[in-house]
Amino acid sequence: MKLTGLNYRHLYFFWVVAKEGSITQAAERLGLAIQTISTQLGLLEQSIGKSLFAPQGRRLVLTEAGRIALRYADQIFLLGEQMQDALADSDVGRTMRLTVGLSDSLPKLIASRVLQAALQLPEKIKLVCYEDRFETLLGDLSVHKLDVVLADRPVQSGTTLRVFSHLLGESDIMLFGLPALAKKYRPGFPASLNGAPLLLPTRNNAIRGRIDHWFETQNLRPDIVGEFDDNALLNTFGRNGMGLFPAPSALIADVEAQFGALPVGELQNVHEQFYAISNERKIKHPAVDAILSAIHG
The missing domain is CATH 1.10.10.10 (Winged helix-like DNA-binding domain superfamily/Winged helix DNA-binding domain)
Structure with a gap:
């Protein structure tokens, strides 16, 4: 009908x-x-x-x-709620709204660094962030509910969605732990990881396969005590001392300051990539352009 x-x-x-x-x-x-x-x-x-x-x-x-x-x-x-917010924002100076989707597997410290480029624009930016699964965010982006998606993987080729992946950069991966764990497992690394308590992303996370492959090539058998879909939750358990956990080496100072964790060792040749995924739009969002310009500039 x-x-x-x-x-x-x-x-x-x-x-x-x-x-x-x-x-x-x-x-x-x-x-x-x-x-x-x-x-x-x-x-x-x-x-x-x-x-x-x-x-x-x-x-x-x-x-x-x-x-x-x-x-x-x-x-x-x-969309109706967002329209009301946008209309309300238009009455307060020159406020520009930037609606961002954050993949639940993306390190949030990386996301905050990426978004700094948008927040440095002359116009006042109202930042609205939603966290969800990668596939859900792509659907929201395709119907213009989001201006940009930040994720740890690109859009697979062959998709029918008119969205475009832009590589932000990549970082080596290190294992971190609270001081007592770092002191215990840093000597003799990586052999010391045999039986070590480890917190890892679940297997649908882009970086998990690379980490598993690294352990296989090193002939190591850690004790995986927790697996997490959400990166922030993984870090929370790491901060509570449940086990060692991976994070980008570019965030060493941030991980120590925010979680009180110290580097244990680098997983050599294991890299995590970060992407901004944008929609094809006739009128480009200035804040999204600022992010992409910072990437390629």
């Missing part, structure tokens, strides 16, 4: 019900009668010809059609 006129008020009520998990809670959040929400939800389902919810006990669960609708509703209402 082709929709000729979607009622966005009805869609908004659906979105709130989906987020709250019940019509009762949605009604409380919106300050409306339960019957009002229920009626308008029914009108939405009638207009699209599909059921969006199915009852499960006292709660409502999304049908397959509901899950599809929710993905689009998330985009629609997030």
